[in-house]
Each structure stands twice: as C-alpha cells, then as structure tokens.
Amino acid sequence: MTEPTAPDKKPFLYVVVCASGVAGGVGKLITAAQEANWDVGVVATPQGLGFIDARAVEAQTGYPIRSAWRSPGDPRPLPPADAIAVAPATFNTINKWAAGISDTLALGILCEAYGMGIPTVALPYLNSAQAAHPAYRQSLDRLRGMGVLIGSGEPHRPKAGGAAERFRWEEALELLGPLVGRGR
Ligand SMILES: Cc1cc2nc3c(=O)[nH]c(=O)nc-3n(C[C@H](O)[C@H](O)[C@H](O)COP(=O)(O)O)c2cc1C
Numbered sequence: 001m002t003e004p005t006a007p008d009k010k011p012f013l014y015v016v017v018c019a020s021g022v023a024g025g026v027g028k029l030i031t032a033a034q035e036a037n038w039d040v041g042v043v044a045t046p047q048g049l050g051f052i053d054a055r056a057v058e059a060q061t062g063y064p065i066r067s068a069w070r071s072p073g074d075p076r077p078l079p080p081a082d083a084i085a086v087a088p089a090t091f092n093t094i095n096k097w098a099a100g101i102s103d104t105l106a107l108g109i110l111c112e113a114y115g116m117g118i119p120t121v122a123l124p125y126l127n128s129a130q131a132a133h134p135a136y137r138q139s140l141d142r143l144r145g146m147g148v149l150i151g152s153g154e155p156h157r158p159k160a161g162g163a164a165e166r167f168r169w170e171e172a173l174e175l176l177g178p179l180v181g182r183g184r
Helices: 023-035 054-061 091-099 105-116 134-145 171-179
Strands: 012-017 039-044 083-089 120-124
Touching (some): 012 105, 023 039, 023 054, 039 105, 083 105
Parallel strands (some): 012 083
16 A cells, blocks of 8 residues: 655755854754745754754754764654755865765764765855865865755955855755755
C-alpha cells in the first residue's frame, strides 16, 4: 500500500550559522525562508552559538538549535534537510568543509550533504586578508565543483568594522531557488 503523503508538509531548510560578526542577523534569513514556505531549523557551530540570540532563534523556528552531536539513542531534534544554506560561512568552516574535516556537527552535516545530494548554498563573510590565503580560493573551487553555490558577497577590508549592512541574507534563497525547482 502506498504511504499517504502529507500535502501541507513544507520542505525543511537547515540554516548553518558560523561564528561571524553578522551571524546575529540570521533572523532575517529565517523570516525570508518562512515567507517562502520553508520550515527552518538552525545548526550553529559551537563558536557560532556565541554570536546569536539562541532563544529568539528557537522561538522563531520552533525547533531547538543544533550545535553538538546527539547521544546515541536520542531522537533526532530536526527533520532531515531538503536544502542547506550556510550563512554566514566563515573562512574556517569553508576551508574545513572543503578539506572534508568533520569536527563540528555543522561540518559533519555539510560533509555528508554532498554524498546525500542535498542542495547546498553558502554565503561567505570574511575579510580580504583571510580571503588572500591561497587555501581559500582552492576551497571555493572545490566546493563549487561539488555543486555548492557560493554567494556573490566580496570580502571586506580587515579591521574596518565589516560590511554587515551589505550582507545579502536573501541571496541564500535566490541561489537555492533553481536548485530546488523554485526558480523565479
Ligand atoms: C567578533 C568576531 C567576529 C568575527 N567575524 C568573522 C567573520 O566575519 N568571518 C570569519 O571568517 N571569521 C570571523 N571571526 C573568526 C571566527 O569566529 C573564528 O575563525 C572561528 O574559529 C570560526 O568558527 P566556526 O567556523 O566553527 O564558526 C570573528 C571572530 C570574532 C571574535
């Protein structure tokens, strides 16, 4: 017998939040995604947790923020992801993800997402001194080769207070659109 499908079940978006100065604005992406008919769960890196208002994020999404691996036997706190947006994506997480390092839950999810064919986009936010490191371009090339779509934001000047007001959270949804059959 065929399983009945739930017609009102929304696709589930993981927003992976790294430890960047703009991370506190993640509520903007959550709002935009919910308005675009996604259910949203947030996965923060352990360092990223310190940059967000966890209670506000959990109230907005209705799900606990995931940051550490669950214990064996514990239920999965989030449904499986239909798509993933890494926003903001730090220099550190981009390089480790591309290298296949899995020492945070966020990286574990990202490293497996490739093999599972989950559409994934990333919005890097870093300064030009970080971006000048040769590993960074190689990491972006490798991620692009894995099918990850990378945001268009340019690195900002170091020690200049960042460019948070120019960080386009909504670009994550624009990039995901064609990947998930929601082209505009
Ligand atoms: C106030 C503050 C702001 C930071 N902003 C950024 C940033 O915008 N981009 C970045 O790549 N690293 C930034 N860092 C450095 C990262 O937090 C650091 O590399 C950290 O290890 C990243 O961890 P994660 O990639 O696991 O989230 C910042 C650090 C601090 C203290």
